[in-house]
Amino acid sequence: MLTEREIIATLEMLKNENLDVRTVTLGVSLFDCASHDVELFISNIHKKILRLAGNLVDTCDEVGLRYGIPVVNKRISVSPVAVAACNFSAEQMCRIAMALDTIARRLRIDFIGGFSALVEKGFTKGDRALIEAIPDALAQTERVCSSVNVASTHAGINMDAVALMGRTIRRAAEITADRDGIGCAKLVVFANIPQDVPFMAGAYLGVGEPDAVINVGVSGPGVVKKAIDRARLSNPALDLGQISETIKRTAFKVTRVGELIGRKVAARLDVPFGVVDLSLAPTPNVGDSVGEIFQSLGLKSIGNPGSTAILAMLNDAVKKGGIFASSYVGGLSGAFIPVSEDLNIAEAARKGHLTIEKLEAMTSVCSVGLDMVAIPGSTSAETIAGIIADEMAIGVVNSKATAVRLIPVPGKKAGDRASFGGLLGEATIIDIPDDGGSAGFIALGGRIPAPVQSFKN
Amino acid sequence: MKKIVVFVLGPDRPGIIAAVSKTLFEQGCNLEDVSQTILQTEFMGIFVASMNDIKNEDEVLAALQAAISSLGLFVHMRPMSTGLSQQPAGEPFIITTFGPDRPGLVAGITEVLAHNGVNITNLKAVSRGDGDRQHYIMIYEVDVPPAADYHAMRTALYDRAQTLGLDINLQHREIFEQIHRV
Numbered sequence: 138m139l140t141e142r143e144i145i146a147t148l149e150m151l152k153n154e155n156l157d158v159r160t161v162t163l164g165v166s167l168f169d170c171a172s173h174d175v176e177l178f179i180s181n182i183h184k185k186i187l188r189l190a191g192n193l194v195d196t197c198d199e200v201g202l203r204y205g206i207p208v209v210n211k212r213i214s215v216s217p218v219a220v221a222a223c224n225f226s227a228e229q230m231c232r233i234a235m236a237l238d239t240i241a242r243r244l245r246i247d248f249i250g251g252f253s254a255l256v257e258k259g260f261t262k263g264d265r266a267l268i269e270a271i272p273d274a275l276a277q278t279e280r281v282c283s284s285v286n287v288a289s290t291h292a293g294i295n296m297d298a299v300a301l302m303g304r305t306i307r308r309a310a311e312i313t314a315d316r317d318g319i320g321c322a323k324l325v326v327f328a329n330i331p332q333d334v335p336f337m338a339g340a341y342l343g344v345g346e347p348d349a350v351i352n353v354g355v356s357g358p359g360v361v362k363k364a365i366d367r368a369r370l371s372n373p374a375l376d377l378g379q380i381s382e383t384i385k386r387t388a389f390k391v392t393r394v395g396e397l398i399g400r401k402v403a404a405r406l407d408v409p410f411g412v413v414d415l416s417l418a419p420t421p422n423v424g425d426s427v428g429e430i431f432q433s434l435g436l437k438s439i440g441n442p443g444s445t446a447i448l449a450m451l452n453d454a455v456k457k458g459g460i461f462a463s464s465y466v467g468g469l470s471g472a473f474i475p476v477s478e479d480l481n482i483a484e485a486a487r488k489g490h491l492t493i494e495k496l497e498a499m500t501s502v503c504s505v506g507l508d509m510v511a512i513p514g515s516t517s518a519e520t521i522a523g524i525i526a527d528e529m530a531i532g533v534v535n536s537k538a539t540a541v542r543l544i545p546v547p548g549k550k551a552g553d554r555a556s557f558g559g560l561l562g563e564a565t566i567i568d569i570p571d572d573g574g575s576a577g578f579i580a581l582g583g584r585i586p587a588p589v590q591s592f593k594n
Numbered sequence: 595m596k597k598i599v600v601f602v603l604g605p606d607r608p609g610i611i612a613a614v615s616k617t618l619f620e621q622g623c624n625l626e627d628v629s630q631t632i633l634q635t636e637f638m639g640i641f642v643a644s645m646n647d648i649k650n651e652d653e654v655l656a657a658l659q660a661a662i663s664s665l666g667l668f669v670h671m672r673p674m675s676t677g678l679s680q681q682p683a684g685e686p687f688i689i690t691t692f693g694p695d696r697p698g699l700v701a702g703i704t705e706v707l708a709h710n711g712v713n714i715t716n717l718k719a720v721s722r723g724d725g726d727r728q729h730y731i732m733i734y735e736v737d738v739p740p741a742a743d744y745h746a747m748r749t750a751l752y753d754r755a756q757t758l759g760l761d762i763n764l765q766h767r768e769i770f771e772q773i774h775r776v
Binding site for chain 1: 688690718731733735744748763764765766767768769770771772773774
């Protein structure tokens with residue numbers, strides 16, 4: 138028999154604290170769709186994705202209704218297109234992106250990820266074609282997401298790829314200038330990209346993954362904040378060790394919800410269940426913010442000194458609770474700090490509490506990186522590449538995933554507003570010191586060798 | 595062996611279970627299952643006991659009445675029917691409602707459940723608050739039979755709740771267990 142308290146506590150999490158399953162992402166391998174003919178390849182992926190994902194949205198809605206937990210987003214991740222379609226030209230890569238977009242619309246999927254390349258050690262013909270196609274592909278599609286892994290702890294940092302991505306980001310912004318450079322909001326540069334991320338824009342299905350798999354992204358920053366507030370209200374003398382315990386217990390509950398829903402959806406679709414990605418992923422809604430947690434822990438604003446320590450504690454407590462709750466934890470798993478997607482973080486950036494330097498420091502202890510940061514449109518490709526290189530170094534040396542999703546907003550300068558719409562939110566453009574000082578370093582190229590900590594064999 | 599079921603009800607006070615169980619023991623009965631509930635000041639207990647076939651139920655009832663009537667309690671006893679076919683187990687769901695107290699809430703919700711063949715396995719309904727702001731909370735644990743039309747039942751329940759001015763939730767029980775139990 139359940140206790141009254143257990144039932145009421147669960148309802149509270151659902152009704153008032155935005156507990157939901159942020160995304161159920163169906164991974165679909167495209168390797169058996171390969172063909173020498175791009176039209177045949179597109180026809181193959183069309184058939185395969187429709188066969189596997191035809192009922193994805195309805196199944197998620199049905200399971201959500203049964204358990205009373207909404208599945209907010211239903212998404213698809215595919216094999217890295219640069220690998221599955223490695224023989225095609227940039228123009229043909231664009232055709233493939235448009236086909237993926239059509240499939241996503243038809244299936245009522247909000248994002249499809251995997252327009253991706255893995256180039257940490259070097260480029261194939263397909264990698265070069267795909268990266269060349271990224272700006273046009275993202276401008277001409279609405280729902281396709283792209284990621285490029287340019288570094289790993291085992292391979293080091295491919296600085297030629299870093300420089301190329303600096304130019305690609307600028308180009309992607311320029312050709313979507315009429316929409317504040319939204320192309321860049323769907324493009325993320327990674328170090329140590331996990332193979333099973335369900336969250337966008339970095340979701341793709343890794344080469345070691347099964348033919349089809351369900352990965353689940355849970356969220357719940359609102360649940361964590363309310364749990365901290367309740368605990369502190371009932372005992373004002375709580376210290377950080379005790380608060381960390383509260384976060385851990387909350388992460389456990391949130392993860393259990395995600396795994397249950399994911400397993401039910403996987404069973405109904407008859408595909409294996411992969412992982413739960415237990416990340417605190419905010420949305421631009423009041424009460425669904427990671428930034429607000431910093432205020433619940435005594436800071437006036439995220440970005441104040443102490444922020445990195447709080448984020449480290451938060452990230453760790455979330456992981457500990459989640460790892461106990463599920464045996465199959467994967468993806469990014471930690472706290473996200475996407476500036477435009479979190480009202481509170483966006484506000485901190487607007488007021489100047491949060492600078493690019495502080496954000497970078499915080500990414501050394503959280504699970505993603507410089508995420509959804511709007512920067513001046515005039516920022517040079519070399520400076521963007523320099524920022525990417527720094528972020529990649531943090532990931533490579535700490536053996537963790539880090540990512541960069543910068544939007545150089547065309548025609549706008551620091552302090553101006555940029556709006557990307559929907560879940561992508563809006564943000565004030567952050568100041569970037571750009572005196573051309575990185576250009577000489579970026580021009581050197583080559584590959585920064587793998588750090589000593591990669592030699593574990 | 596045969597089985598009896600004993601119902602005891604009346605104002606709650608210390609010693610009720612002790613008096614009933616002692617009497618059953620002295621009458622040679624073996625107590626199998628016991629459940630008790632207290633609502634505000636009132637006690638209700640159900641006792642299932644087994645006894646030898648040659649033992650007379652009337653003697654047991656007389657002994658029980660002698661033991662507890664002085665406590666102001668009412669006792670009822672009957673032989674327990676055995677061999678009844680169990681209904682096929684349904685899927686366990688939890689229904690919760692929350693809203694302003696008014697007459698007819700339990701009747702309104704349970705009518706929909708009965709109409710859909712849904713069995714209530716546990717129910718807790720409490721009135722909370724003070725003065726004009728009385729809120730009524732109902733928590734039902736129910737079994738939804740496999741044959742039931744889940745969507746039709748859900749729609750009917752939500753419609754009824756709206757008519758009654760209640761906020762309602764219908765959720766599979768597993769979600770509560772997953773969240774709260776290790």
